[in-house]
Amino acid sequence: MKILLLITPSEDIVEKFRLSLKDEYIVLTAYSFEQGSDLIRPDQINLIAIDITISESDKIKSWFARHRNIQDIMWLGIVSSDISEEELGKYSSIFHEIICTPISRNRLKIAIKNIQERLDILSENKHLKLLSIAYTEKERDTESVIRLSPGPLEKAVPLFRTFTASLDLDKLIDLFLDAVTDVVGVSRISFLLYNKEDDVYRVKASRGIHPDISSRIYLTPDSGMILWLSTRGRILRRDKVEGDVVSKGILIRAFREMEVLQSVVGIPIMYEGKLLCILNLDRKITSEPYSSMELEKLFILSNYFGKAIQDIYKYNIICNQKEYTQKILERMGTGVITVNEKEEIIIFNPKAEEILKEKAADIKGRPVEVLPEPITRLIRETIRDKKAYNKHEVISEEDNLYVEVDTYGLYDISGLLIGGVILLEDISAREELSREKKKGENLQLLNELVGRMAHELRNPLVAVRTFTQLMKDRYSDPEFQDFFFSTVTGEVEKLNSLIEKLIAFAHPIEYKFDIVDLGEVLDNSLESILRAVKTSNIQLIKNYTPGIFKIRADNKQIYKAFSYILQNSFNAMQSGGTLTMNVESVLKDATIKISVKDTGRGIPPEDFKKVFDPFYTTPEKGIGLGLPLSQKIIEEHGGKVSVSSVFNHGTTLTILLPIAAQTEEEV
Template sequence: MQNWPLQLRLFKKPRFIPLRYRVVLANACMLILLLGVLIITLVWFQNHSIRQQLEQRGKAIAQSLVATSTKALLTYDYITLEQFANQAAQDPNILYVVVHDKENRVAGFSNRPDLQGKKLTDKISHGAVSATSPLVQRFDTESGSQPGLDVALPVFLPDSMSRWGTIRVGLSLTSMYRQIQQTIWIILGIGIVALITGTVISFLGAQRVTRSLGELVWATMDMAKGNFTHTIGIKTGDEVEVLAANFAVMTKEIVAHQERQEEQLKEIQRLQDYTEKLMITMADGLMSVDMKGTVVTINPAARTLLGLSPINGIEGKNIAAILGESSQLVLLVQEIIHQPAPVSHREIEIRKDAEVQTILLGSSILHGAKGNRLEIILNLHDITELKKLEARIRQSERLAGLGTLAAGMAHEIRNPLSAIKTFVQLLPRKIDKPGFLEKFNRTVPRETERINVLVEELLELSRIPRYEYATTDINELLRQSVDAVEEDLQRTNVEYHQDLQDNLPLIQADSNQLIKAFNNLIRNAIQAMPDGGRLTTRIFYEEFADDGKQPITQTNGRIIIIFQDTGQGISPKELQQIFNPFFTTKDSGTGLGLPITHKVITEHGGRIDVESKKGQGTKFTIQLPIDEKISVLTPSSPGLL
């Protein structure tokens, strides 16, 4: 444990300084700073105090000399003044005593009789004899070893402002500096002891803290290497113990989080493997294209459907460069890129070698975290064989329908033909029989007209539509249809109710054809209620929502028309055949009314649905689109299917 700072320094970075050394160095610097401030402060105060004392002492000595030397100055008694100066200078702390007369000449200089009567020209002397008040000046001797203070006191005559001389006392500062130096050494000694003691205490205290921190450092180093099993046992009773406890909790959370991440990574890898295998094995083609048209992913089935090589890299290339600008798939991808909603389902054709394949394409948009569109996911399903099968089924249904039609026509035409044939055969034998010709003329034209009506209805059902579309009010059409059968309603005791929505949008329609379709439905309802009942019609508008079953173009909405009766109802088996030609549950009729109605509605771009239960009535629901132009669905060939 004692070598961990060196190892950590090598592990982390070359200039690592252990915390304990930083603490000791900081404490030592703080103690040195405090010691320096203390020395400077004490020296300044001591220097100031001792100097004030020396100045006061010098002034007292000068004042005393002024009192004793004034008479001698007045009488120019230089000998007495010399004696006073020598006596005063006997104090070892007094360097000199000088007495200047009125003319600033030396009247007495301690231990320097040779200067008597001379004028001193040095800067200190000049300042002293020029002062009119007590003056203290610091000076250094010529050797520089005797610094001192020059205290000058001017001498004035009693009761006069006339200056009569100057008394100067030179005091030595050597004792003061010696005392200050002793004080500095004492403070330094105490400071060094305090510094050593504080450093030792700081080192011990820092070692106590850093030992625990060192254990935490080792734990972090183990965690950096991936070892989260390090156990921390710090019992210091302070913040370090709290830090260690929190570190242990954090370590456990990291371990738990790491385990969860490993489990999630395994799950992600499993899902990735599953997705890759699913993409490889699925029969449908799957590919993703980013919003720039670049292929991101593509599975083998999609490569096969598009006739692409299973080896060459497709990912990362533009789909237009791969399939060509004129490809229906490329055009569809560009359409999805430039419109907000993806195409739900669309049939496209792809030419593969000399064969044209029909592909059912579905798409969805992959969004990012911020809702931005990232990729287009395309699902390609080959429905070529399904289309061929549908064509064969339609052919079979067409042949079956033609068979049904032929059977119905034979049945419907046989009865009037039988009657006509009978009368024609009896004509040679009974032509002279009274009443026979009258009966012949009544029956044969009637049966012939019956065949003619049947042929007209068949032509109406099978011919290519030639409708005249115009802006039409659907409420008015229904009123006209009801007016045409009003007598039949009253005769059969059928109660009629209608619920028409006001301000319906106008539609483009052939009024005559729609009235014909409405009349067929109303007459069927009346015939289904021979003992009376209730017929209800409703018309309302609703917003159009594409459910994938509506065979119409883009519209804003649709008009719903409902015919509901309380008649005998239709069984589920019969309900599947009501729109087939010649199917009828009535004793009379050709069975072509509902097929014609179905044809009229679908040619107007709408649809007709029926709901019925035996004994509970029937409900026909017609949906007509709202659009400026109706797309007329023209049959591929004249006929019923």
């Protein structure tokens, strides 16, 4: 990352620079020219931006003159929008680029881009000069001139391309060291790379150093060489020492470590302010010293190389994450399918293959239509309608599909839908178990039905058989004839009623709907029950009047339904009690509410959930087909039946039916 020095007293300008350039530059700030002078480091700073409103024009030019000769630094001027053309012309001759306040992010990026293009051109020019100019070194007997051949230039250019094209770290390092060795003509070279696991810098590759030596060399973060290069970020030279710096402890340690590495130059390769690796160079084969131009170019080249290494690290992290995710998907017990915004299948894991009996190779990249229709419909609703499903069961006998489905959309950082995910849980085993359980329950119910039916049929048949056996001896007895006729007829009616209930309960009922008077239906049902009931100590309370409420119903079937309900209430009050019948309208639901309340013994708590069970029996009513059949008829009329009961205090049955029409005011 490059470094930009911004000299301005404006916090607003500082904030604009930092937000606009946070991905490209480290922005150092100075609020005066004096602070700016202290922060200028020619070998670190790439760009200096100056706010000319900070001082008078003459003072700016004077300060600028002192620092203008610094090489490889570009200058950006920040001027007021109302500056005169004359003044603007003067500053244009000083700065490489001018930007006016107020500063916008877009204009700032354009100005920086223009400056960067100039820097790149200067860098290329400098690179060409490094590889083509003649070096003049110390003369021994006579002045000698040594020139670099054009060969190194041809090797350096493809090297730059390699940095962005290769993702093989070992191969990349070998190419880099070979290129540097050829271009510079160095006798020994080594490359130290930071090992995060061991927290040390180890020799990753070398040339001219015996493998037994290089394999044993490593530097810890607190070693002299690492400390100096990390804090300074500059090239460390052992062949060119000025002043008494050698006496400094860290530098002495660093030089000793360089002796072990057989190097005279250590070039730090930084990334985001951290020391990533070190390029170590021994003396040239020709024994010539390194020129500043050579080392500068190597420093730039090495840091490009450091960025390439970091890119490889990031690429490897992505690959590892992808592989890790792929292994998770492969081992998941849930089927996973992902689709993009075009509804094309992207991921189809092995469990999805197993559940849907399709191969990923045949499915991936194809539209969702290739999946079973129920799955396709859920995916489309997730993508098109942004609808999510949770624990949604999909059962298709045709596709032999028994799955539990979860779906959700995938969104990018801006909230835009980019696809969807569907999770499939195989519930075929659960469904098979449920079917087996239901089959067993049905068999148990059948056995129970047969047993109870045998009991219900036996009682009337015993009476009929007894009287037929006596008929031969007492046929001429008039009293016997009357008793025989009434008893046998009654028992046969019981058998017929039971069989009718069974047929109605087991088979679909054919309805003939018409508009009927609910009050008349209730009166007729009550009258039929009163004719058959044996007890007379039951008090009736009727809170309704015929002719008020009309319902759309099959008169015969709805009559049966209320007859069964009333019969149930009378059976519960064989010792007497009060039967209350209420009818009222519920306007908000457009329904009629009918309640039938008795004061019988009530329903025991343990039997409350069984009242609509066709096989629920009591001593009073025998096999319990009446209430279940009533419930069936009423529900097929668009109504509902509910029950409430307090044990030993009575039971209330509540029926709701849709209103067809009203002829008088509501009561």
